[in-house]
Amino acid sequence: MSQPAFPEDPILPKIKSLIANQEQKLICTVHNIYPLDKFQIEWLRGDKTLREEDPDEPILDHVKNYSSMFNYTPSVDDLGKNISCKATLKLNLNNRERTTTAEYGPGTITVSSNNTSVKLGERLEITCHADGNPKPTIFWWKLGETEPELQSQNHKLIINNASWSQAGWYRCNVSNDVGSQQMRVKVTVVGPPNIPKILLSHREEPKEGESISIFCSSDGGPAELKLYRQSQSIATGDPKESAVLLNISSIQITDAGIYICEAKNDFGIERSTINITVQAQHDIWRKPDLPVAILPAVGSVSLLTAVVLLIRHCRKKAKSNSSNITLD
Numbered sequence: 001m002s003q004p005a006f007p008e009d010p011i012l013p014k015i016k017s018l019i020a021n022q023e024q025k026l027i028c029t030v031h032n033i034y035p036l037d038k039f040q041i042e043w044l045r046g047d048k049t050l051r052e053e054d055p056d057e058p059i060l061d062h063v064k065n066y067s068s069m070f071n072y073t074p075s076v077d078d079l080g081k082n083i084s085c086k087a088t089l090k091l092n093l094n095n096r097e098r099t100t101t102a103e104y105g106p107g108t109i110t111v112s113s114n115n116t117s118v119k120l121g122e123r124l125e126i127t128c129h130a131d132g133n134p135k136p137t138i139f140w141w142k143l144g145e146t147e148p149e150l151q152s153q154n155h156k157l158i159i160n161n162a163s164w165s166q167a168g169w170y171r172c173n174v175s176n177d178v179g180s181q182q183m184r185v186k187v188t189v190v191g192p193p194n195i196p197k198i199l200l201s202h203r204e205e206p207k208e209g210e211s212i213s214i215f216c217s218s219d220g221g222p223a224e225l226k227l228y229r230q231s232q233s234i235a236t237g238d239p240k241e242s243a244v245l246l247n248i249s250s251i252q253i254t255d256a257g258i259y260i261c262e263a264k265n266d267f268g269i270e271r272s273t274i275n276i277t278v279q280a281q282h283d284i285w286r287k288p289d290l291p292v293a294i295l296p297a298v299g300s301v302s303l304l305t306a307v308v309l310l311i312r313h314c315r316k317k318a319k320s321n322s323s324n325i326t327l328d
Contacts, residue, residue: 008032008098010041010085014178015104018083018131020076026102028085029067040088041068044099046081079108079131105179106132109172120191120221124159128172130181136174143169143184162189164220192268194220198227198261200274208281212251214274216261217243228260253278 011029018024026043033039036055043050053068068085082101089096112127130136140152148171151157159166167189173182200206201213216227216235225237225244237244248255256278262271 010087010098010100012085012100012102015083015102016179017105017107017181018072018074019107020074020079023071023073026070026072026083026085027067028070028087028100029065030087030098031065032063033066033087033089034063036064036066038090039066040090041066042086042088043068043070043072044084044086045074045078048078048081050083074107074131076108079110080129082133101133103133103178105176106130106136106174106181109174109181109183111172111183111185116185117188117190118159118162120163120189121161124157124162124187126157126170126185126187128155128157128174128183130172130174132174132176132178134176134178136176139173141171141173142166143171157185159187164189164194167221189221190267191221193218193223193263193265193270195270196223196225196261196263196272198259198272198274200276205277205279206251207279208253209250212248214246214248214259214276215243216246216272218263218270220263221265223263223265226262226264228262229257251278253280 008031011031013027015024015026028041028043030039030041036057039055041053043053050072051070053070055066057064072083083104084099084101086097086099108131110129112125112129116124116126118124128138128140130138138155139150140157141148142151151170157170157172167187170185170187171182172185174180196216196218199215199217201215202210206212214227216225216237218225219242223242225242226233227235227244227246235244235246244261256276258273258275260271260273262269264270
């Protein structure tokens with residue numbers, strides 16, 4: 001008859017992940033057991049016993065291998081606690097025990113708050129939790145149009161003095177030697193809109209009949225954009241867009257005036273203005289208030305002749321007056 005034998009630790013294959021409310025098949029194997037009728041396997045999650053199993057096999061006089069298969073559905077309350085397989089050989093004098101803790105990749109990821117909205121200039125903190133063994137490492141990344149930007153090398157994402165540029169999608173990356181998982185979180189920044197910009201397509205004063213564009217934009221948070229002229233709305237933007245464009249195909253003198261770009265949301269209103277003047281295509285010619293020197297050249301010949309005749313007449317009259325003088 002063999003001596004009691006229980007020389008090896010239980011063997012637990014690595015588990016890809018344990019996700020709350022999803023069933024997972026677990027296997028624990030122990031080699032070289034004797035006597036098998038004194039053997040017991042216990043499944044644990046933290047300090048909580050999930051299942052106890054005694055082999056239902058005939059008594060044997062030699063060593064035996066034994067495997068326990070367990071269909072386990074994790075609960076939310078179990079997240080973060082190790083899962084282990086404990087093998088016990090119950091002898092009269094003392095019990096022999098060996099325990100192996102399972103290694104498993106990150107499964108369920110949770111964040112500390114469902115409210116990921118922050119007011120402009122205020123502080124937001126979000127904590128990312130993940131279940132896994134070994135303990136997973138956690139990185140926070142900000143997603144954008146280019147490569148993601150690393151924001152934090154621990155489980156906390158902290159935004160101080162929130163600005164419009166910090167709004168957007170963030171990703172919590174969780175990984176260990178077994179596997180990895182990720183979760184995306186959208187951060188919203190709220191507050192009154194920035195002062196909008198209003199621009200004219202022409203650098204110089206547009207001429208009557210030309211085609212022009214008026215561009216109204218806001219680079220702040222979500223806002224409704226409107227373009228006004230003389231208190232009358234002439235263009236309204238899509239709330240999802242950050243700009244309004246007004247095209248005037250043939251501008252007229254009557255289109256001149258002050259145009260207002262307005263950005264409005266639940267937190268306030270901001271406005272910008274531009275004064276557009278229109279240059280007439282053909283200016284009316286106006287006579288200057290100057291002497292005869294600007295008369296048409298066609299009259300200059302007759303004027304010169306009159307002056308010469310006037311001089312000659314004056315000279316003749318002077319001679320006549322001198323010939324009539326008598327001496328006493």
